[in-house]
Amino acid sequence: xxxxxxxxxxxWLDGQLSDDLAALVERHVADxxxxxxLVAEARGLVAGASRILxxxxxxxxxxxxxxxxxxxGSASGGGTTGGGSAGGxxxxxxxxxxxxxxxxxxxxxxxxxxxLLAVGVQVVGRDSPPVRTEQATNLAAPRVVSVTPGSTMKAxxxxxxxxxxxxxxxxxxxxxxxxxxxxxxxxxxxxxAAGRAAAYSALEQTxxxxxxxxxxxxxxxxxEARDMAAxAAxAAxAAxAAxxxxxxxxALGLMLDTGGLVRVxxxxxxTWSPLPADSVLIRVRAVQRCRG
Amino acid sequence: MDETERxxxxxxxxxxxxxxxxxxxxxxxxxxxxxxxxxxxxQPRLENERAWxxxxxxNLVRDAARQESRRRRQLQLLHRDVADETADAADTxxxxxxxxxxxxRALEGLxxxxxxxxxxxxxxxxxxxxxxxxxxxxxxxxxxxARARRRLVELVEGRPGGRAAGxxx
Numbered sequence: 202x203x204x205x206x207x208x209x210x211x212x213w214l215d216g217q218l219s220d221d222l223a224a225l226v227e228r229h230v231a232d233x234x235x236x237x238x239l240v241a242e243a244r245g246l247v248a249g250a251s252r253i254l255x256x257x258x259x260x261x262x263x264x265x266x267x268x269x270x271x272x273x274g275s276a277s278g279g280g281t282t283g284g285g286s287a288g289g290x291x292x293x294x295x296x297x298x299x300x301x302x303x304x305x306x307x308x309x310x311x312x313x314x315x316x317l318l319a320v321g322v323q324v325v326g327r328d329s330p331p332v333r334t335e336q337a338t339n340l341a342a343p344r345v346v347s348v349t350p351g352s353t354m355k356a357x358x359x360x361x362x363x364x365x366x367x368x369x370x371x372x373x374x375x376x377x378x379x380x381x382x383x384x385x386x387x388x389x390x391x392x393x394a395a396g397r398a399a400a401y402s403a404l405e406q407t408x409x410x411x412x413x414x415x416x417x418x419x420x421x422x423x424x425e426a427r428d429m430a431a432x433a434a435x436a437a438x439a440a441x442a443a444x445x446x447x448x449x450x451x452a453l454g455l456m457l458d459t460g461g462l463v464r465v466x467x468x469x470x471x472t473w474s475p476l477p478a479d480s481v482l483i484r485v486r487a488v489q490r491c492r493g
Numbered sequence: 494m495d496e497t498e499r500x501x502x503x504x505x506x507x508x509x510x511x512x513x514x515x516x517x518x519x520x521x522x523x524x525x526x527x528x529x530x531x532x533x534x535x536q537p538r539l540e541n542e543r544a545w546x547x548x549x550x551x552n553l554v555r556d557a558a559r560q561e562s563r564r565r566r567q568l569q570l571l572h573r574d575v576a577d578e579t580a581d582a583a584d585t586x587x588x589x590x591x592x593x594x595x596x597x598r599a600l601e602g603l604x605x606x607x608x609x610x611x612x613x614x615x616x617x618x619x620x621x622x623x624x625x626x627x628x629x630x631x632x633x634x635x636x637x638x639a640r641a642r643r644r645l646v647e648l649v650e651g652r653p654g655g656r657a658a659g660x661x662x
Contacts, residue, residue: 207643208636217620217635243639250642253649254615256596257514259589 205229205236210243497534504546505530507616511547515554515612517597525553547618548626551609558605599648607641614638 205213205226212218213226230236508529512522529550539545600608606627613623620634629637 206636207639208633210635211639211642212620212635215614215620215635215638243642246639246642246646249646249649250611251615253596253599253645254514254612256589256592257517257600258510259593260513260517260519 204233205239207239207243210236210240211247214240214243214247500533500542500546501530504543508546508550511612511616512550512554514600514615515608516557521557525550525557528553541622544618544622544625547613547616547622551613551626554609555605595649599645602648603641603644607637607644610634610637611641611645 209218209226213223216223218226230240505526508526509519509522512525513519516522516525529546532549533539533542533546536545603611606629609627610623610629613626618626621631623629623634624631
């Protein structure tokens with residue numbers, strides 16, 4: 202018998218030869234040192250290839266371009282979705298969050314400093330001590346932008362799932378537990394609604410006129426933050442005016458200081474102080490392409 | 494348990510593994526798997542259901558893979574993903590990420606037919622089923638697999654080239 206070719210050896214190792222042929226191969230390998238060596242090598246290749254391929258099982262998902270409509274179409278398949286991605290021996294727990302999140306990773310934000318995007322508005326009721334954002338590196342840049350009442354709650358679900366780095370913040374509050382923070386609380390009264398509408402309107406005008414540019418020089422952004430604070434104060438005043446018994450003046454403004462502390466500006470005195478415990482925050486993200 | 498459920502339970506896991514390895518993305522794999530099962534449900538009867546499912550899935554993957562922009566996008570994202578993981582993760586995770594990236598690069602370095610034959614074999618399809626799925630002669634599957642395995646290992650281990658296949662029968 203001639204020496205064995207590699208394909209025959211692999212077929213033999215895979216158990217895909219007929220009984221007669223397998224017996225011939227077995228006898229030959231027993232007598233031929235050269236083919237015996239090839240078989241040993243082939244065994245290594247079979248095992249090695251399987252090992253290599255098994256490394257591919259540990260993957261995430263979410264890089265299907267345009268999968269929004271595609272997934273929707275697939276989902277309509279009904280029962281076939283039940284198994285999800287249970288197969289494949291996935292070890293999803295060890296995989297970092299992926300999917301659309303990868304588009305907004307912090308590193309990406311920093312790297313893309315000149316070219317931003319965004320969309321999303323979130324309103325968050327707060328009842329906690331002053332806010333400190335996670336990293337000081339981004340703090341010098343106040344981030345505020347547009348507030349659109351209609352889009353507020355719609356955007357929240359999606360936005361909140363993403364590891365959005367340091368969301369922009371606009372603060373409106375009353376200093377001493379005096380009932381509602383007129384500008385944005387969810388007080389379901391007509392006056393409260395009017396106040397919110399007025400505040401939203403003013404804020405929207407502000408943001409439309411002066412969007413903050415990520416990656417812009419810090420000094421410039423601080424100046425913009427002061428402008429924003431002034432306009433936000435106007436918004437709060439408008440909201441307060443909408444209430445029949447407007448209580449104490451409220452502090453309103455926005456600044457992220459270099460230490461990462463969120464500070465608010467007293468609209469009367471003009472001083473900056475840490476965020477009051479009962480403040481109401483409007484978190485905003487916006488889209489913008491910066492110059493340069 | 495009706496026929497549809499049986500089919501799904503029996504073949505979803507291996508089909509997902511095959512597609513995930515082939516595509517490198519679980520969501521994409523799931524999408525193709527679902528489409529495969531949907532097509533199976535439309536069939537009045539399947540002669541060899543395992544071969545049929547893997548053949549359809551392979552063809553769906555081929556169709557998708559022909560969209561070059563999509564594939565390039567995938568590779569770019571995989572590259573970026575590995576870079577991110579390498580930067581962020583602990584040592585063990587980094588090693589796994591590197592292994593995964595190396596395996597992905599090696600698999601993409603194979604010819605399409607070699608790659609598919611290898612992945613189908615890993616899911617237990619016999620040579621006849623592989624030949625039918627890929628339009629090969631049954632006698633050439635062993636040679637195809639031998640070449641694919643050798644090349645895959647060499648690419649991962651960084652060994653250039655490789656020996657000529659076979660020494661004649």
